[in-house]
Amino acid sequence: MARQAQTATAVLGVLSIGPATGYEIRQAVANVLGHFWHESFGQIYPCLTELEADGLVLAAPGERANSRRYEITAAGRARLKMLLAEPPSPQPPRNGTLLRIFFGRAASPAELATVLDTQETEARARLATFAAIRAELATEAAYAEHVPYWSATIRAGELAAEAQLTWVAETRAALLPPATLPTS
């Protein structure tokens, strides 16, 4: 139960919204949720097999040959509720950018500037993606009950990205010699 509990949570969660094939679960995880949670094929299929064996999901033959559409069972919903109530197992921090800044004295200013530029570009790209997702969410009437939760999730990403932009600006001013600024 401890094993793959986190993957099971994600898979059951997706199925709690509606039936899906393994492929579609992967797609769902790769889209909105993908900005906060990652799963790969190699985990999803074995997990589905296990969940089926435990009676937490049911497989029906899909529209295509060899495809199976999974549905969550009542037991599956109960399990999901349990899993959601468990305290999230913290992922050990591994922030490559901050590792580079922390040991920044051993690097050259040009390298630090690149790190900060990349960080800024990525944060802006994420904000743009979130804006696009929000626009899409507004038109999806079918999932109206879920929208507040999805919106809250996206909001976390937006605030984190904004904090990152603030940090980049502050850090540029603090660590980079003014001469390297492109202005004037």
Place this chain on the structure above:
Amino acid sequence: MARQAQTATAVLGVLSIGPATGYEIRQAVANVLGHFWHESFGQIYPCLTELEADGLVLAAPGERANSRRYEITAAGRARLKMLLAEPPSPQPPRNGTLLRIFFGRAASPAELATVLDTQETEARARLATFAAIRAELATEAAYAEHVPYWSATIRAGELAAEAQLTWVAETRAALLPPATLPTS
């Protein structure tokens, strides 16, 4: 080179500040840097052995029996500079809290409230820790050259924690029924 490259960066980075035993490296990583980067014993010792074989660090007998104090070599500094210049390999997102919020419709409001409370407590604790580290940094004259970099790293943590507090407040208002508020 790809293998354990990230661990090697952290280990060489610590040694670029001063000589240390494997145990001390672990300590260093567990303290300030530990809020942004994690390494375990099982990685550090084999990594040191490899680095020594590659001539990037030198081992001298330490003060205690069976202890070895490692020093970075010129080649080690050069390698560190290279590693710091490489783009950080992104860690796949696995935010347990956001996973729980995203599927929040399948959970009860009480469980959501707990998740948010935990998030808030953790963020506040982190801010307190960062304040303590800042106070300590101010008194350390020996590492004055590194302080701007360490300070920038801590600042990233502070901004992230503050963003998290903002998010918790917003999300409570958006997702939790007003009746569950403890006020009046």
Place this chain on the structure above:
DNA sequence: CCAACCATGTAAGTTGTTACATGATTAA
């Protein structure tokens, strides 16, 4: 008909954690 996509699954390999084994030193 061919490319792109839908769809499932496995096997090998890498990475990282945890527990264990061992023992010296220091402070209470």
Place this chain on the structure above:
DNA sequence: TTAATCATGTAACAACTTACATGGTTGG
């Protein structure tokens, strides 16, 4: 003297990724 801390290292295990193997379906 006993607990905590310093110190190193390994072995087993768990988690996760990647590449591979396979084949159906749809649209241009």
